[in-house]
Amino acid sequence: MSHQTLSTILFLLFVAGTLGITFWASRNTKDATDYYAGGRSFSGVQNGLAIGGDYMSAASFLGIAGIIALSGYDGFLYSIGFLVAWLVALLLVAELMRNSGKFTMADVLAFRMSPRPVRTAAGVSTITVSIFYLLAQMVGAGALVGLLLGVTSPTGKALTIVGVGVLMIVYVVVGGMKGTTWVQIVKAVLLMGGATLVTLLVLGHYGFNLSGLLGEAATQSGKGAAFLEPGLKYGTEAQGLAGKIDLISLGLALVLGTAGLPHILIRFYTVPTAKEARKSVLWGIGIIGTFYLLTLVLGFGAAALVGGKAILAQDKAGNTAAPMLAEAVGKAIFGDVGGTILLAVIAAVAFATILAVVAGLTLASSSSFAHDLYAHVFKRGNVTDKEEILVARISAFVIGAVAIGLGILAQGQNVAFLVALAFAVAASGNLPAILYSLFWKKFNTAGAVSAIYGGLASALILVIFSPVVSGSATALFPGANFAWFPLSNPGIVSIPIGFLAGFIGARLSKEYSAEKYAEIEVRSLTGIGAEKSVSH
């Protein structure tokens, strides 16, 4: 049996299992709290696993392992930003949001403001961030499945994207937050299991001598000691000052973006209390941190055992480094059959990874459309639960269909920058609005709206006029050149703009309610009046 057949069988088992769970979850999805927040009945441990499942995208599993395999140490910089970011969520956001919000990020922002303009801004930002992230994952899915299953024709890749999209729509439309959360839990367990297994085999192969493994990776890379130091990919000496500032800019967006990502924020609503929200972030940090330590071994292991040339020959970005490593280490220890089995397992885990993340993104964006834009902006709050859930399901279907279409159109385009852009928008627009809302007495509608639109617009505009869109060989439009902003990552400029816009906007407006500030402050810190969990 070839590894493609085995991968397909394992993946179909995952699909069958998760679809079973989804339909089971749909029977317990009765009202809006069930659909949007899984009845707030998940435990801290379950939600911690789901946080890991939602956050560890193919970009972090395959992407970071690939960057380390090809460019050495620099991939580790990504991991560290992604991890440290969780402290912002733990200390400043998770519990307070759980106590004062209901279903979406906008619930917290609109709490003491004029609801319609704030919900419109938050909804636009949520949908923009989620769609960017979703599109990057969809395009990645097509390329990845092509490589792993040997599907090379454009039609085959398009069909793969349709398949991924249809499954994601089914998870979200049928299972709501309950179904999606279970898919993420199953995926997190499989991903951690698969990554741990390959890591142990690689370390075992080198006699559990990390220094020996690193030395072998450095030698095989042909770059020597520089392979184990920062500077081969980000802020290289050849790029000069702009490259180094770009690295700082990327670091800022990574560390401040996570606590503003809507699909992550809505996870805090799925647990019964703020204490459980805290516990879930602690578990999430443990799982995500462990995972990035494993990725370090996977990346250097791939450099040592597979070698950069072989990886580059399969994929320019190195996305297949981890599956190739699984095959190489399996073969070295257990022979050909072992290699085939391990490759199939890791490939199936990679598909599961993509599915769980795209489902979370579709849920976040469709929830925001239905709850923020439809129910509160268009209908001014005059809707029944039933109508709102129906709209949420329809919008999940529409967003899924749009993502499939765009994913097929963007096949072969270099859209990896969309993930970094999603983090930049989240850090520049959403985070300032959230932090000011929770902690600044004099914050108001004008401040929230200026922070979100200011951060969103500055991040978008700077990226459009950056080298990732035009004016370089690797740009989205390599033939054109309208780039005047020298950095690929806008964060170092757009994050201060977002915070400043929020500050100025709030100071220019006289709106202020002492009563409402007292309410959000007391509720967020004590949990008085917090939304309760439901059980059926």
Added chain:
Amino acid sequence: MTASQHDSSVYEEIQTDERFQELKRRFRAWAFPMTAAFLAWYLLYVVLSAWGRDFMGTKLFGNINVALIFGLLQFVSTFGIAWAYSRFAEKKLDPLADEIRHEVEGKTE
């Protein structure tokens, strides 16, 4: 019980309560400086990765260099701060928050 059952004056009353002010002070006095500290520690790491490459490339033992240890220390500090926060919250924040909440919810139920 939902928020709508409390009128806003209840919240303003709690806000001026000494115990609530103490809860807010304890939370902010821990969370705000700690956030500044871990962000500064992280930025130091990123800045050294950009401009301190000779230092980061210093070999400590075998093929293990400063960059790797510095990176791993970011993991250690993240795990450590998360653990310390949960201990602090359980001991210093939860009892006060629970006390205030139970009192208010007892009154209205």
